[in-house]
Amino acid sequence: MSSSDYRRVYSKFEKQLAPFSTALVSEFRRSAEAVSPLLSREELVQWAEEGLELARQSWRSWEAAGEYFRASPQVLEMLGFAGFGRWSQHGRDLAELSSALSAAYFRASPGTLSNVSFARLPDWVDLGRQLYKGTWRSASLAVQFFDGSPNLFANLSLEDARVLVRFVDSLCDRSYDLAAHCLSIAPQVLTPLSGEDRAAFLRFAEALASTGWADARAYLEKGPALLAHIHSSQRVRFLGLARDLARREGRQAFGYFAEAARALNQVDDELHGYLLAQAEDLVPLSAVAAMEFLKSVPRVLERVRVEEVGNWHSEGFQLLDASLEGGEAYFRLESARGEEVLESLSSRVDLNRVGEILRMYCKALTGDDVAIHSAETLAEKGIGWVDEAPSTEGTAIFLPPTVEQYHDKTENFGVYKVYSTHQAAHLEFGTFLFNFEREGHVFPNLRREREKGRAAGKEDGQREPLTDMERFFDLFENRRLAADLFAIVEDARLDALVEHEYPGIRAAYRRTQRVELESRPEVEGMPLLQALIENLVRVSLGGEDGLRWPASAVQLVPLLRDAIDVMKTVRQPQATVEDAAEATLRLYDLIAQIPNVVSEMAEEDWQALDEESLQLMPMTGDSLGKDMDLQLQGQEMPYQSPQPVDFRGEFKPELVQLLMRLRQERQGQQPPLSPLSPEQLRAMLEKSVEVSINDMVDGDLQQSSELFLTNLMKELTAQEQEKQQPVQRMPAKEGEPVSGFSTPDDERELPVEPKYFYYDEWDFRAGDYKPRWCRVVEYSVGEGVPQYFDQTLQKYASLAGQTRRQFEMLRPELFRKIKRLLDGEEFDLDAVVEFLVERDAGQSPSGKVYWRRNKVERDVAVAFLLDMSASTDEEIAKHERRYTQDEFDDDPRRYFSWWMARRAQELLSPPKRIIDVEKESIVLVIRALETIGDTYGIYGFSGYGRENVEFYVIKDMDERFSDHVKKRIDKVAPVRSTRMGPAIRHATSKLDTHDAKVRILFLVSDGRPQDHGYGRDRTEKEYAIHDTHMALVEAKRKGIVPFCLTVDRYGHDYLKQMCADIGYAVVPDVESLPSRITTLYRRLTE
Amino acid sequence: MIEVQESDETYRQYAIEEYVLSQEPFYLPVTDEVELFNAAYEQKIPVLLKGPTGSGKTRFIEYMAFKLGRPLTIIKDVTEGGDVKTGLPLVTVACHEDLTASDLVGRYLLEGESTRWIDGPLTRAVKVGAICYLDEVVEARKDTTVLIHPLTDHRRILPIEKLGQIVEARNGFLLVISYNPGYQSALKDLKHSTRQRFMAIEFGYPPRELEAKIIQHEADISASVATELAKLGEKVRHLKEHGLAEGVSTRLLIYAGRLIQKGITPRRACQVAIVWALTDDRDVQRSIEEVVSSIFE
Ligand SMILES: Nc1ncnc2c1ncn2[C@@H]1O[C@H](COP(=O)(O)OP(=O)(O)O)[C@@H](O)[C@H]1O
């Protein structure tokens, strides 16, 4: 076809296109030029025809035509004219729906068709079509889809795209913005994912959108990063699991997905496959449980070995099979059963579980009140200790928080036992009671001479040593060496004593020592002096057979032998800490002159030394060392302390003595040292090798030592406070008291530290307890004025008198006569007469002719538990329904005058609240109980949330009634919520320590139990009722009589359930509470 | 004494006030309690033995009864068989909640057409001049203490209301009571008016070496095992008032020793005779067991 031909054809079409838009014409022309070499004339005409038809198809479809023309050259090249028709037909079809859609289709075609085969072309179009719902928003989404297609299909298969579209489509129902956003970020989100992962990712997205659409965006944005936590081969599986969850449970699926992914991130990713398989096992029963399982894995692995996870899982599986809620709570680690299983599978031993046992064990060994704490706390104090190794500072023993050295619990406990036995030995065998002046038992005293000798060479004005230990170490030039020697010798002495005194622990002790020996550094290659010390450490651990010494220094072997002899001497049972000091002196003299040189000889130079070869060596004279030839070759090295022995921990005798001294001073047992100034302390610290100030804090020495001093004083104050509060023994498992922490600010105030107690909570759905779920904080109520008490008594004078008389009648009637017994105190005259008469009458009389008095003692202990929730703030008038208003409805004047009167009344005396009546009742109760002499405690409770159940002590069980109690009653006021269960449990544990014949727990409340998180959601009431009921049942099981009294007139509704089998009463008329409470109490105890 | 022959078993039956020890009981004095008691006996000062259960109070009084009886024969030998009585008669009454005054003094019994009075143990001791030992006296009813008062002052008399009689105590009579201050309960405390009529001898736990000797003798075991048991006793007593209401008694240590003597392993013997006997608290049990397993292999 000639060019004029073309031009003719063109101009014909141009003319027809011109009315639409000039832009369209130029588009046509540009395109025509590009396509003409590819097409025949007829084809060209068809092509142009097609464009024209499109432009004419509908209003604004000319825009689509423009895109058609523009895309044509490329599309033609890709599809050829044969496919081209089908292609344009799709565009025409789309234009029927929306010209914008069609335009977008054409526009996207060149970029998309390179990734989507011609055969799949209809599928692609269908996807776009699917999004179009006839609304402009759907149209723009579909347009967005086509526009994004080149990018999208560059990475996604059509299958993927199909899922993506379904996902986006389902989001449209909720929000087009969300859908658009998701669609727009999809390519960059999905691109990094591998093919399989991507499909799975999208399938989960789709499931998520159908239920938890709100999370869709978060999922799309954060999902890939979360997914990256999972081992690459396991991602599909994990997503499958998440999808199952979304399908079954709907909401929260994304939350589970995210948390489980994070949890798996904390686990070795080689385990992911195994764990996911385990999780999948649970899915048929509960997809939630499967996810909970994964979430809990890191925490479980902290306690049990990987090999045990299967056992933990299968226990839970069975539980889940029996009870869904129970199993889910199990995997959530919120069940007592789960806790039990973990504990039994775990070989790890936690200090907080065995601390109490170890404390009593150490107390038994030493006879002192030693506390047991985690070693972390010692390092935190900043008073010189830095390691988290076992140690003692003289009053407490510090141990690592957990031990899992062995695969067996008993063995791990054994480790704790060895640790604490060694530390206790310091206290039991008087390490810190070292007295410079005291004689030893096995060595003659060299200290005194030595001190004199040194004093001669020193000028006056030397500072007096602060402690005996310091004075002792002052004897040495090389203080570090002396301290190291002393530690070795003293530990050797203690270990020997322990083995002597406690044959039963010998085996465990030896084993520990063997383990330590195995981990000692090699002696070979150490500088000589250090090698010698290392050999001594080994000797102290019973490793006499593992000694090594270089042949080139053979002339020093006798010296080593003498040193070992010194060690042997100090291991005799009668040796004291003073002997250890003497041994230190002797060892120091023996070896201080050994140069710390590295032997230049080769490895072979080092030889094993056994008992025999030691003995074969020539004796060293008394003049040993003085003129011995010590010309050893080699380079002198700075001395380094030996590697510490783990089970012996950190040993700081100088510091401990300082602390002890300060403690005694503060308690006035010793005259104070000339005021201990920071300078003085600094001097001591600089000298001592036990603290390296720079280890503790950065900054200059001046500051550091001041900080050290502050810490020291703080510690002493804290210890004194602890002493003042005698340690109470509580049931170890439940309600274990844990002291709170005080910040440095309230140090001066010396507030009573709140005590914390933990209790389980009953989850009726799981049919199990949630372990250590609630934290009860015990407070003492503040004190107001005592007048309140007396005024209340006056106000209720007649009731008070009446109650008192009633109670007096209950007074222990000591003896009750029982008649007609076979044996007893005395004859019952009537019975004897009867007996004689009957016998004379020939009958066989009953021999029951005695009586005896039976001792009946009133022995009652009661705990009153008052509801102090915010609702007790309510005025009684309001509480008691407003029927008054109805009464006056027909006569406004009467109502008005009534109202005026009430207002006037209210101005005179403020309206009474429920709490006021509770308080008044308590006053009367106290009055009555004091008459009768029952043991009683009065407590209030409130709080918010499970971590913060407040328990107020108004009068403790053991406390005597006093003005303090009166003043506290004045201060009783409404606080917050009503979590009854833990409060009841705490009151129960208080009652449980009292062994009275009759023990009563008397609960006074104004409504149903409720609290934040005390139920599945805000409206649920069942959970709280069940837990409270269980708490009451627990009390009953302990032989306590619980009784619930409520002023809630609708109380019957839930009390029936809450107090099944338990006594309760409803007092509909609040004002009568004071009289009711005493009457009820009397009846209960009669 | 009556010898009773029942099938093939013979047993001896004594009237309560006739029972005297024929063999010297084993007793190791801890301090000067023997001299003190001798002096009290001479001076007719009633004695209160104070101390935790199992600390040797009963054994001590038996020992003293034997020793005191030795030089002077207070009771005429009533046996035909010629058993030589060597001790001083000792009437021991274990007091309990329901012990009443008539349980101590005596009561009427029906006999045939009439009634017959029968003396209670206290009356009998008063009449024969025996040592009357009221063990755990606080347990008895309060009305019993009233009886004690006239016996403990210079009058040394026992009024018997029912008979309208007053019995003067024979020369050798001495009232000895025991009391365990361990239970600190107001209800279970001796009244001051009663307390102030007695001199008190305190019984603590003997020191390790002495206790070891006692255990060795009583359980018939080696000195070393006895020492370990005594050591255990000492350690466990550190836990007193600290999880344990009372420290372990010498008696329990002896029980453990006896079990060991019969071939029970020491750890097991201590568990059943000491740990489980002392407490039901799991944690305390466990701590004591740890002490046991540290001491015994
Ligand atoms: N000082 C002692 N000498 C000999 N045995 C003793 C001594 N102290 C205690 N015992 C032993 O302890 C056991 C219990 O003592 P016992 O006198 O029954 O105690 P108590 O009467 O104080 O409860 C005795 O049977 C005895 O074996």
Ligand SMILES: [Mg+2]
């Ligand atoms: Mg006894």
